[in-house]
Amino acid sequence: xxxxxxxxxxxxxxxxxxxxxxxxxxxxxxxxxxxxxxxxxxxxxxxxxxxxxxxxxxxxxxxxxxxxxxxxxxxxxxxxxxxxxxxxxxxxxxxxxxxxxxxxxxxxxxxxxxxxxxxxxxxxxxxxxxxxxxxxxxxxxxxxxxxxxxxxxxxxxxxxxxxxxxxxxxxxxxxxxxxxxx
Amino acid sequence: xxxxxxxxxxxxxxxxxxxxxxxxxxxxxxxxxxxxxxxxxxxxxxxxxxxxxxxxxxxxxxxxxxxxxxxxxxxxxxxxxxxxxxxxxxxxxxxxxxxxxxxxxxxxxxxxxxxxxxxxxxxxxxxxxxxxxxxxxxxxxxxxxxxxxxxxxxxxxxxxxxxxxxxxxxxxxxxxxxxxxxxxxxxxxxxxxxxxxxxxxxxxxxxxxxxxxxxxxxxxxxxxxxxxxxxxxxxxxxxxxxxxxxxxxxxxxxxxxxxxxxxxxxxxxxxxxxxxxxxxxxxxxxxxxxxxxxxxxxxx
Numbered sequence: 100x101x102x103x104x105x106x107x108x109x110x111x112x113x114x115x116x117x118x119x120x121x122x123x124x125x126x127x128x129x130x131x132x133x134x135x136x137x138x139x140x141x142x143x144x145x146x147x148x149x150x151x152x153x154x155x156x157x158x159x160x161x162x163x164x165x166x167x168x169x170x171x172x173x174x175x176x177x178x179x180x181x182x183x184x185x186x187x188x189x190x191x192x193x194x195x196x197x198x199x200x201x202x203x204x205x206x207x208x209x210x211x212x213x214x215x216x217x218x219x220x221x222x223x224x225x226x227x228x229x230x231x232x233x234x235x236x237x238x239x240x241x242x243x244x245x246x247x248x249x250x251x252x253x254x255x256x257x258x259x260x261x262x263x264x265x266x267x268x269x270x271x272x273x274x275x276x277x278x279x280x281x
Numbered sequence: 282x283x284x285x286x287x288x289x290x291x292x293x294x295x296x297x298x299x300x301x302x303x304x305x306x307x308x309x310x311x312x313x314x315x316x317x318x319x320x321x322x323x324x325x326x327x328x329x330x331x332x333x334x335x336x337x338x339x340x341x342x343x344x345x346x347x348x349x350x351x352x353x354x355x356x357x358x359x360x361x362x363x364x365x366x367x368x369x370x371x372x373x374x375x376x377x378x379x380x381x382x383x384x385x386x387x388x389x390x391x392x393x394x395x396x397x398x399x400x401x402x403x404x405x406x407x408x409x410x411x412x413x414x415x416x417x418x419x420x421x422x423x424x425x426x427x428x429x430x431x432x433x434x435x436x437x438x439x440x441x442x443x444x445x446x447x448x449x450x451x452x453x454x455x456x457x458x459x460x461x462x463x464x465x466x467x468x469x470x471x472x473x474x475x476x477x478x479x480x481x482x483x484x485x486x487x488x489x490x491x492x493x494x495x496x497x498x499x500x501x502x503x504x505x506x507x508x509x510x511x512x513x514x515x516x517x518x519x520x521x522x523x524x525x526x527x528x529x530x531x532x533x534x535x536x537x538x539x540x541x542x543x544x545x546x547x548x549x550x551x552x553x554x555x556x557x558x559x560x561x562x563x564x565x566x567x568x569x570x571x572x573x574x575x576x577x578x579x580x581x
Contacts, residue, residue, distance in 0.1 A: 149481075
């Protein structure tokens with residue numbers, strides 16, 4: 100008996116390998132996202148997912164669209180560069196509400212709250228006339244650039260003869276918030 | 282008969298007469314026992330055929346699982362539009378980030394802006410500001426700017442007369458062209474966007490934390506609310522809408538500048554053209570896109 104004629108094993112082997120290949124294809128189809136590799140070695144739609152996040156931090160232009168008087172008040176003044184959000188909160192809800200109100204006059208935009216004194220406050224929109232807000236930038240600290248307007252608050256208030264140095268609105272006896280000229 | 286019974290040249294009756302036809306000058310025949318007949322040609326051919334067939338089938342079946350084309354099927358994208366390799370980035374805008382340490386006042390407004398914009402949990406940060414204080418006695422101390430500002434934090438401050446020089450260094454993702462964090466991701470959840478911005482695919486990320494360890498700048502962290510990797514992505518969602526990143530928008534002193542470096546009229550291009558800039562940890566060869574003005578050797 101010299102010839103090899105038992106091809107049944109070959110068929111069995113072939114069927115087995117084909118089954119492995121098929122299972123591999125099915126598993127791969129399940130695990131690999133459809134758009135994987137379209138643009139690079141990643142899920143292409145992930146770019147759109149990341150880009151879909153809403154922009155929350157408001158640029159000043161958003162505020163100025165309604166509060167144009169403040170824009171004029173600050174124009175050319177040192178505080179032109181300070182963002183509205185730094186002293187008045189991030190106003191995410193306020194802006195969303197104001198945009199709705201612009202279309203539907205029956206919606207009333209609630210007024211700004213008083214600041215609760217917490218820099219990480221959850222209050223959306225607030226009014227601050229508080230020395231702490233001013234000092235968060237202007238209190239002299241080692242490391243500030245030489246040309247930045249910084250004060251040693253105790254010295255400055257004594258020099259200027261502040262009536263109540265520790266009062267919340269002591270800075271506003273002389274300075275404005277938007278137009279800071281004394 | 283199974284194929285294990287295939288005849289071999291030394292197996293007696295099967296090889297009888299092989300030498301007679303002159304085909305057995307070498308090999309088994311020379312050692313004797315094969316003087317009467319040569320091996321059955323038909324059986325030799327069968328073995329070769331078997332090996333050929335088996336190899337073809339095996340490789341063919343294996344290759345089915347490897348071909349991406351086999352998986353894509355004929356879905357929405359026609360074959361012609363599928364890229365054959367990685368895309369060319371040439372036509373996409375190129376962005377850059379410039380940090381001017383001589384302008385930063387350490388107010389920490391960028392930190393809150395980033396947290397609000399990106400929903401970063403408290404206690405973690407995508408960006409932070411370091412302060413380097415060089416004392417007159419040669420010491421150098423580094424501390425972090427509190428998010429609420431130094432004045433409100435009440436931290437004891439070094440006396441100005443002891444200090445030789447001090448400056449603030451904001452840190453954020455360097456968006457390395459050759460990013461180590463991207464290379465180590467085992468599930469392709471690290472994405473280098475066509476604009477060159479490194480992103481995290483939070484749906485794919487399994488939270489293994491390799492990228493957190495791989496980043497030489499410590500930018501990546503495990504977000505303890507989502508339990509996946511998180512990082513500064515230059516506010517990709519804002520950039521895609523032609524807005525500035527939140528920290529840039531928030532900075533009152535212009536210490537953070539963001540813009541297109543392929544546009545010679547952009548502010549960042551003009552400042553890069555006139556200021557001497559450097560990058561962090563240049564020796565690592567990661568090619569950061571975030572450039573700094575006024576770095577000293579102490580800053581890493």
